[in-house]
Amino acid sequence: MTHATRRTLVSGALVFLLGLLPLTTPVTAQPADGPPASEPKNVILFVPDGFGPASATMARDYLRHYRGVHQLALDSIQTGSVRTYSTSSRVTDSAAGATAYATGVKTYNGAIAVDTLKRPLGTLLQAAERRGMATGLVATSRITHATPASFSAHVPNRWMENEIAAQQITSGADVILGGGKRHFVPKSTEGSKRKDDRNLVTEARDAGYQFVSDRAGLMDVSDGPVLGLFSMSHMDYEIDRDPDAQPSLAEMTEKALELVSADEDGYFIMIEASRIDHAGHSNDAAAHLQDILAYNDAVAVALEQARSDGNTLVVSVSDHETGGLSLGRDIEKDGSVEGVYAWHPEVLHRIHGSHGTMFDAVSEGQKALPAETTRADSVNVVTSVLSDIAGIDDISDTERTKIGNALDSYALNFVVSDMIERRAVIGWTTRGHTAVDVNLYAYGPGRNLFQGNIDNTEVGDILSSLMNLDLEALTADLRDNDETETPAEASGPSVGSDE
Ligand SMILES: [Zn+2]
Known part of the structure; x- marks a missing residue:
């Protein structure tokens, strides 16, 4: 099916959904005096990597037993579930999974915002940037890892993290927080994974970014843009984290929202609770649990903001389940x-x-x-x-x-x-991912569109529509400028690990 045909079908599905909604104003209408209340000004997208339905039950049972809390922050905003398969497998990897959310297009495992022919696809973050919105990327993995990469870079293989880092610092994102310094510092620096002498931290500073590398540094930042890299590779699991050295996901979320909230054009921010997945790969139940609780705390921060301002849409959806818990x-x-x-x-x-x-x-x-x-x-x-x-x-x-x-x-x-x-x-039944559907959560203007059991690409399409973004025009422009186009290939490599 062509991209255009699929979009037409999705638009049809949207119209059908809208017909079912108890809304007086169609969400896609744009009156002359500004967006209606059913459209969000701001969008916060959480991607809890590797967070399956059993993971939610595990965290809720734990909170009930130890803290007398009967609800996850997430529970009150659950709206449906999502299918996660990619073009190359019923079991997706994070690259294809995140690309579906970032672009509304299904692709092969390993692809970072490129289609099955390895051509670039416009992403929500880039289109939001083009529309003048403030944008941000937050992750607890290397920021160059598959999920944040799929919103901010275009490469045919997720492990091209040096290239991804270089694309990220020119993506225009106002806030970039996570791990992965090893892909930003020159090869002469101990622990660097770069093959050249480029210092992307210096390049980012020259482009106007403040650079911070620990929790205290982040807390001191009062305006953007900011590049925060808190470890050479992934940030620590929550269960191991030194709270004086590395910020929590909730702290990064709070700071990121503080920095982007002032923008009159609104903001789009993607926040990945990355290491829920890594703990699943290791079949490490305690680390998995504590990273889920940290993610739930970060969602609570975002919901507090959304509930107070009334014009922020919070969506949370995993890219896939990990571990078969x-x-x-x-x-x-x-x-x-x-x-x-x-x-x-x-x-x-x-x-x-x-x-x-x-x-x-x-x-x-x-x-x-x-x-x-x-x-x-x-x-x-x-x-x-x-x-x-x-x-x-x-x-x-x-x-x-x-x-x-x-x-x-x-x-x-x-x-x-x-x-x-x-x-x-x-x-645990696997040290890899599974095909099980993942939970879908939404709160704020437009949340009624995230209903039932939907495809992962529909999440990207609905977000694009709600933010009035034109991903197809952006994709066309990216292809006009793309000099690295590679020969056509039906599908890419199968990727078995997210480490
Ligand atoms: Zn994984």
């Missing part, structure tokens, strides 16, 4: 296997470090052992770390044997996640 699972007992009707948030509550933090501690402990050590000594290092960081003090002989057979961190990750899963009565 289950609450409840089979457990072997007395020689048989039974499905257990329970799950135990208290097991996750006792854990206060990510798997990575545990394995770093194991590695330190192994290094400190004397030269003449037995396997039992090495196993004791692991069990001591599990006691200290994961609160696990009831390790069985069978588990000690499994640990002894898996003393490198890759193998140990499987053993440790399995130990935690069985105690918490939860399960």
Whole structure:
């Protein structure tokens, strides 16, 4: 189906939806004296990467058990669910998933705002920028990672992060906050991943950006534009974060909104809770949970703003589910296997470090052992770390044997996640993504359009329509100027990991 045909169909769907709405003013009408109240002046789009329906239940159950809170901030604004498949697979990656939201077009896994022929696609952020709106990108991953990249760059392969960084600092975004400094500093800088001597931090400063690299620096910023890069690679998981060094997602959200809110033309900001996904890839339930709670706190900040100003649309939608998370699972007992009707948030509550933090501690402990050590000594290092960081003090002989057979961190990750899963009565079915539909949330003017079970491209189309953006004209201009066009290809590479 051609892009134009699909848009026509989507427009038809919009008209149909509008017919069902209890609105007196069609949302696409634009009166001479300004937008009607059913159109938002501002749009905040959250993308909680890898956040599936079970993740929402996990976080809500945890809050109810430990804080007596019966609702996520998200719960009151849930409007529907979204299909996430890409052109290359029923199981999308973050690049194709985010491109669908950013451009309204389905593409192949690995594509960053390019179509299946690898031609650039205009994005919501770029079109908003062109319309004079303030714009922002916030993420807890490297800012060059697939989701923020898909709103601010065009490359055929998501791992071209040096190129993505260079495109981002000329994207016009007023606020850019996240990790990924290694793609902005010259190759001579320790930890840099650049292959050249370009210093994009200096280039950004020359273009008018303030640069900050820690929480205190960010808190001091009072006007934009600002580039904040708080780590060389991804920012820390919430469960590991030093609150004096790195800002929380809620703090970044609050600052970003403060910086873009003054614009008379409104703003568009994309905020990614990136590492929910990474914890899913690691089958790290406690890190997954704490990053979800941090995301929920950030949504609460945005909702407070939207409720007070009345003209801000908040949409939240994951790009896909990660990990195939289950609450409840089979457990072997007395020689048989039974499905257990329970799950135990208290097991996750006792854990206060990510798997990575545990394995770093194991590695330190192994290094400190004397030269003449037995396997039992090495196993004791692991069990001591599990006691200290994961609160696990009831390790069985069978588990000690499994640990002894898996003393490198890759193998140990499987053993440790399995130990935690069985105690918490939860399960992960994959270290990759799944095809399950994800929850859709919306609040503010235009939220009624985000109803039912819709395709991920419709989210992009509806947002574009509500902001009166012309993505097709932008796409045409990008192609006129595109000198890097590559030969036609039906689909791109399949990407199995988001790390
Ligand atoms: Zn992922």
